[in-house]
Amino acid sequence: xxxxxxxxxxxxxxxxxxxxxxxxxxxxxxxxxxxxxxxxxxxxxxxxxxxxxxxxxxxxxxxxxxxxxxxxxxxxxxxxxxxxxxxxxxxxxxxxxxxxxxxxxxxxxxxxxxxxxxxxxxxxxxxxxxxxxxxxxxxxxxxxxxxxxxxxxxxxxxxxxxxxxxxxxxxxxxxxxxxxxxxxxxxxxxxxxxxxxxxxxxxxxxxxxxxxxxxxxxxxxxxxxxxxxxxxxxxxxxxxxxxxxxxxxxxxxxxxxxxxxxxxxxxxxxxxxxxxxxxxxxxxxxxxxxxxxxxxxxxxxxxxxxxxxxxxxxxxxxxxxxxxxxxxxxxxxxxxxxxxxxxxxxxxxxxxxxxxxxxxxxxxxxxxxxxxxxxxxxxxxxxxxxxxxxxxxxxxxxxxxxxxxxxxxxxxxxxxxxxxxxxxxxxxxxxxxxxxxxxxxxxxxxxxxxxxxxxxxxxxxxxxxxxxxxxxxxxxxxxxxxxxxxxxxxxxxxxxxxxxxxxxxxxxxxxxxxxxxxxxxxxxxxxxxxxxxxxxxxxxxxxxxxxxxxxxxxxxxxxxxxxxxxxxxxxxxxxxxxxxxxxxxxxxxxxxxxxxxxxxxxxxxxxxxxxxxxxxxxxxxxxxxxxxxxxxxxxxxxxxxxxxxxxxxxxxxxxxxxxxxxxxxxxxxxxxxxxxxxxxxxxxxxxxxxxxxxxxxxxxxxxxxxx
Amino acid sequence: xxxxxxxxxxxxxxxxxxxxxxxxxxxxxxxxxxxxxxxxxxxxxxxxxxxxxxxxxxxxxxxxxxxxxxxxxxxxxxxxxxxxxxxxxxxxxxxxxxxxxxxxxxxxxxxxxxxxxxxxxxxxxxxxxxxxxxxxxxxxxxxxxxxxxxxxxxxxxxxxxxxxxxxxxxxxxxxxxxxxxxxxxxxxxxxxxxxxxxxxxxxxxxxxxxxxxxxxxx
Numbered sequence: 001x002x003x004x005x006x007x008x009x010x011x012x013x014x015x016x017x018x019x020x021x022x023x024x025x026x027x028x029x030x031x032x033x034x035x036x037x038x039x040x041x042x043x044x045x046x047x048x049x050x051x052x053x054x055x056x057x058x059x060x061x062x063x064x065x066x067x068x069x070x071x072x073x074x075x076x077x078x079x080x081x082x083x084x085x086x087x088x089x090x091x092x093x094x095x096x097x098x099x100x101x102x103x104x105x106x107x108x109x110x111x112x113x114x115x116x117x118x119x120x121x122x123x124x125x126x127x128x129x130x131x132x133x134x135x136x137x138x139x140x141x142x143x144x145x146x147x148x149x150x151x152x153x154x155x156x157x158x159x160x161x162x163x164x165x166x167x168x169x170x171x172x173x174x175x176x177x178x179x180x181x182x183x184x185x186x187x188x189x190x191x192x193x194x195x196x197x198x199x200x201x202x203x204x205x206x207x208x209x210x211x212x213x214x215x216x217x218x219x220x221x222x223x224x225x226x227x228x229x230x231x232x233x234x235x236x237x238x239x240x241x242x243x244x245x246x247x248x249x250x251x252x253x254x255x256x257x258x259x260x261x262x263x264x265x266x267x268x269x270x271x272x273x274x275x276x277x278x279x280x281x282x283x284x285x286x287x288x289x290x291x292x293x294x295x296x297x298x299x300x301x302x303x304x305x306x307x308x309x310x311x312x313x314x315x316x317x318x319x320x321x322x323x324x325x326x327x328x329x330x331x332x333x334x335x336x337x338x339x340x341x342x343x344x345x346x347x348x349x350x351x352x353x354x355x356x357x358x359x360x361x362x363x364x365x366x367x368x369x370x371x372x373x374x375x376x377x378x379x380x381x382x383x384x385x386x387x388x389x390x391x392x393x394x395x396x397x398x399x400x401x402x403x404x405x406x407x408x409x410x411x412x413x414x415x416x417x418x419x420x421x422x423x424x425x426x427x428x429x430x431x432x433x434x435x436x437x438x439x440x441x442x443x444x445x446x447x448x449x450x451x452x453x454x455x456x457x458x459x460x461x462x463x464x465x466x467x468x469x470x471x472x473x474x475x476x477x478x479x480x481x482x483x484x485x486x487x488x489x490x491x492x493x494x495x496x497x498x499x500x501x502x503x504x505x506x507x508x509x510x511x512x513x514x515x516x517x518x519x520x521x522x523x524x525x526x527x528x529x530x531x532x533x534x535x536x537x538x539x540x541x542x543x544x545x546x547x548x549x550x551x552x553x554x555x556x557x558x559x560x561x562x563x564x565x566x567x568x569x570x571x572x573x574x575x576x577x578x579x580x581x582x583x584x585x586x587x588x589x590x591x592x593x594x595x596x597x598x599x600x601x602x603x604x605x606x607x608x609x610x611x612x613x614x615x616x617x618x619x620x621x622x623x624x625x626x627x628x629x630x631x632x633x634x635x636x637x638x639x640x641x642x643x644x645x646x647x648x649x650x651x652x653x654x655x656x657x658x659x660x661x662x663x664x665x666x667x668x669x670x671x672x673x674x675x676x677x678x679x680x681x682x683x684x685x686x687x688x689x690x691x692x693x694x695x696x697x698x699x700x701x702x703x704x705x706x707x
Numbered sequence: 708x709x710x711x712x713x714x715x716x717x718x719x720x721x722x723x724x725x726x727x728x729x730x731x732x733x734x735x736x737x738x739x740x741x742x743x744x745x746x747x748x749x750x751x752x753x754x755x756x757x758x759x760x761x762x763x764x765x766x767x768x769x770x771x772x773x774x775x776x777x778x779x780x781x782x783x784x785x786x787x788x789x790x791x792x793x794x795x796x797x798x799x800x801x802x803x804x805x806x807x808x809x810x811x812x813x814x815x816x817x818x819x820x821x822x823x824x825x826x827x828x829x830x831x832x833x834x835x836x837x838x839x840x841x842x843x844x845x846x847x848x849x850x851x852x853x854x855x856x857x858x859x860x861x862x863x864x865x866x867x868x869x870x871x872x873x874x875x876x877x878x879x880x881x882x883x884x885x886x887x888x889x890x891x892x893x894x895x896x897x898x899x900x901x902x903x904x905x906x907x908x909x910x911x912x913x914x915x916x917x918x919x920x921x922x923x924x925x
Contacts, residue, residue: 453779495753509734509755510775514782546722546792551757551774558785565784607824621891681823 326386326400327407333385334411341376341385348372349415355423362427366538369416373408373539380404405541409479413539417478424531433564437526440566444522456512458519459497467493467520475528480540483532484549491552494520510555518559530560606631606666610639611686613652622667629662635685650684659688718768721881724790726814727799728807729778732833735864736799737773740874762878769878778810786814787821794881795827797873800848802832802861803840808848815855827880828857829873836863 336342352369359365380386381404413420428434449458459467467490474486494516498508521529533556537545544550606622608631618638622631628649636644649660651669660666666683673681725733734755741758755775762769776782776789790796798814800807811830818826830852832843845861852859858876862869 492753499753507734507738507753507755509737510777511729511734511779513754513756514777515779546720546772548757551772554774554788555756558782558788561785561788562782 323403326403327410329386330380330404330407331411339385341379341383344372344376344379345411349412352416353419355419359423362424362534363538365423365427366420366534369412369420370539370542373405373412376408376412377401377404406479406481409481413478413480420535421531424534425527428530433530434527436564437530437560440563441522441526444518444563444566449519452515452519454512454515454519456498456506456508456516457500458516459494460500463493463497463500464520464523468524471524471529471532475525475532480536481544483536484540484544484553487532487536487556488549488552490520491517514555514559517555518562521556521559521563526560526563529556533557533560606670606683608635608649608683608685610635611684613682613684624667624671625665626667627662628660628664628666631666632662632685639685646687646689647685648688650686652682652684654681657684718770719882719885720770720772721794721878721885722792723771723773723795723797723877724793725773725775725797725799726786726790726811727778727797727831728780728801728804728810731778731799731801731804731807732864733775733778733797733799736797736831736833736862736870737775739864739867740870741773760874762875764875764878764882767882769882771874771878786817790818790822790826793822793826794884795829795877797829797831797877798857799831799833800843801834802843803834803837805842808832808843812851815857819855824856825884827877827884828852828855829877830857830859831873832859832861833864835861835868836865 330341333339333341334345337346359368425434470486470490470493474483474490477483477486491513494513495508498512498516499506533553536553537557540549540553545553606620608618608620610618618635620631620634620638622634632644632647632649635641635649636647641647649666651658651660651666653673660669670681670683725737727733737758738755741755741760757775758773760771760773762771774789774793776786796814796818798811800811815828815830818828830848832845832848849859858880860869860873860876862873864870
């Protein structure tokens, strides 16, 4: 924090910073160490001042400043309101005074949004000569958001409900008198909302939304901004204990996502936290915002102040700078169209946006994108461009692969997301999936809970609203990884609801979860979820498909599959055509992505049974060109048969037993068969006289068409 | 992939799918097995649909990812999306319920048809604490298991019987199978994969559960 202040940043902080009393009351070094060891847990520990800060004991962080300076310039104070840190830049106060901060929001310019650009411009010119360039950047990004907004207007999501205000109200539970005073200035409906701020889940919401509740493009709402008294804090630090690990991880990944500080500046994260990315992230979230709630949206601060807050959080999160540096470097590269990497990125993005490549299926299109990400990643791993940054990679405990992956999402998927979705929509409108989904959704909505044979509770209206919010955010995100995180949050909400209504804690498995998930999906915007699931499945790093995220993504895929094929699903043991197709698609996906680097081969392996299927099976290594005759020779050795002429190599293909010619090549037969992908194939080494033993006959009968 | 020095040992990552009719005790079985383990994934304490377990078998490290499936008949068609890429399958029936054993037979057929012999199968008769109500004959089930190249186990999730053994045995078989694959790969001239399941070679330990494959330390 001190460093933050010293670097002379232009970040403006929205409220007083106070040192937690635990620090002040510590009398010895040892005590301080104890507190320090608590780390993040400090905020949830009894030492945390959230509940017991006596107002007026605020400690200025800079004890050397004079009283006057404190009031006018150096209002840098540490506050622990709700556990969040807020920092205020002296320079901002120098220009604007800090009366607005502690007294009434009305002392702010009446239309902060409109003034924002000019204010920042002026300030920047005072501070730095190249400020102009940055402002330009920011403006262009803003208009970009506007475009995004209109582009996604049709996907605009349902009203978020009253909880929407809570992320703002949330910061008011501290006992700070100044904040209380501000409360009084608020309209009463706002206060109502403040009172219900307890739900920890909303912390999650805040975390993800990142101060989404203002629409700076919309001037008619600017005047309402004054109503807002508080700044939403980033909540990623202060989630409940059991979330800490997860949260830490998340904030790291976020920081790597939000890591494209101005390219014009040296990549020191603290230097300028006016991150383009945080503006962009906000742009993403904008699409989620419902119009009816705009009247609540207000702020006493300029927009960029808030943008910075998120980055301040990251800067304190530690371990950020290396990731940032690498991410910045990759992004820089991607913008240089003269570099090999940048050329690839830009031409690919251009090519996709023009829609010049014709894809037969949505899967093909997405796989092309995924392939590009993988290729670029491989290129970066081998090229010299990132060498300097990577030299340090081993020293710190961080995942280079994940950083590169995240940055590539940003380079490729961010610009392409809308185009990809519109293609996906086209594909599935044409193939009828979306129509089927809608139709079956209607039918299934009319089913009673009894028809669904649910053993557990289902989410009530309030939980459903929360779930819809998560779905909205999931749809808005461009990063497949971020989408999966939100998908997992939905799953968590569902499990909670399953337990909640039964009033006891039970651990549920898939038997119970899947039906409830289907129930939830039927009550949701199925089209978006369908497109999102496909987007994630194809664009996620394939290694991610094996973990928890992969499991639940698969379950979503299964639930959607069930809805699409509802009614038409025959209640027999037979697999539907779709199921067969889906397994082949999965197979294809894996082989595409794993063909490089993570190789293994069963191509040369041949399983041979002796006399009967699955009996005394041997695994042989048989190159493609090996003939049946040489395999027979091998088998007679392996099985130590006497009179090897009497034995021959047979293929049992879909119940049809056939002796192979000496010069045929079993591996070819196998690979041809695999291409067809239907039925089963077994190789047998058995007596040629064709007598089927009783056992194999009965087995064949029992197995039906299997063999 | 993961940053870090190349360790001498490698880690096998296996995906195991849990199949069987609803109410045969799949969830209890796997919960019993994994109950002492809480990983830091945020859903774990709430759910038993996806569980992981780390093992060390004779010096070989194994990461198990256990995928539960919904056993209701109406969800049967979803089987393939769960069992694709699996290294092992645990097929659970209830010894007091004849139908649930028939269901297991259907799964065996389908698995052999779709995945051939690349998947290690375990047929599990659960609820042996209710042996007095047994409706499925021990002889029949064991003979059936042998005939299809599967292993048969008897367990009681309630009394915690036979479960450790089941998983340990399955892991050993999956390791063997993985080593056979690895040898095959070493001997084979071609590297291209017509692989039916996603076996991967992993140096040292990447992120937990990041991969569904296996490798050999040989």
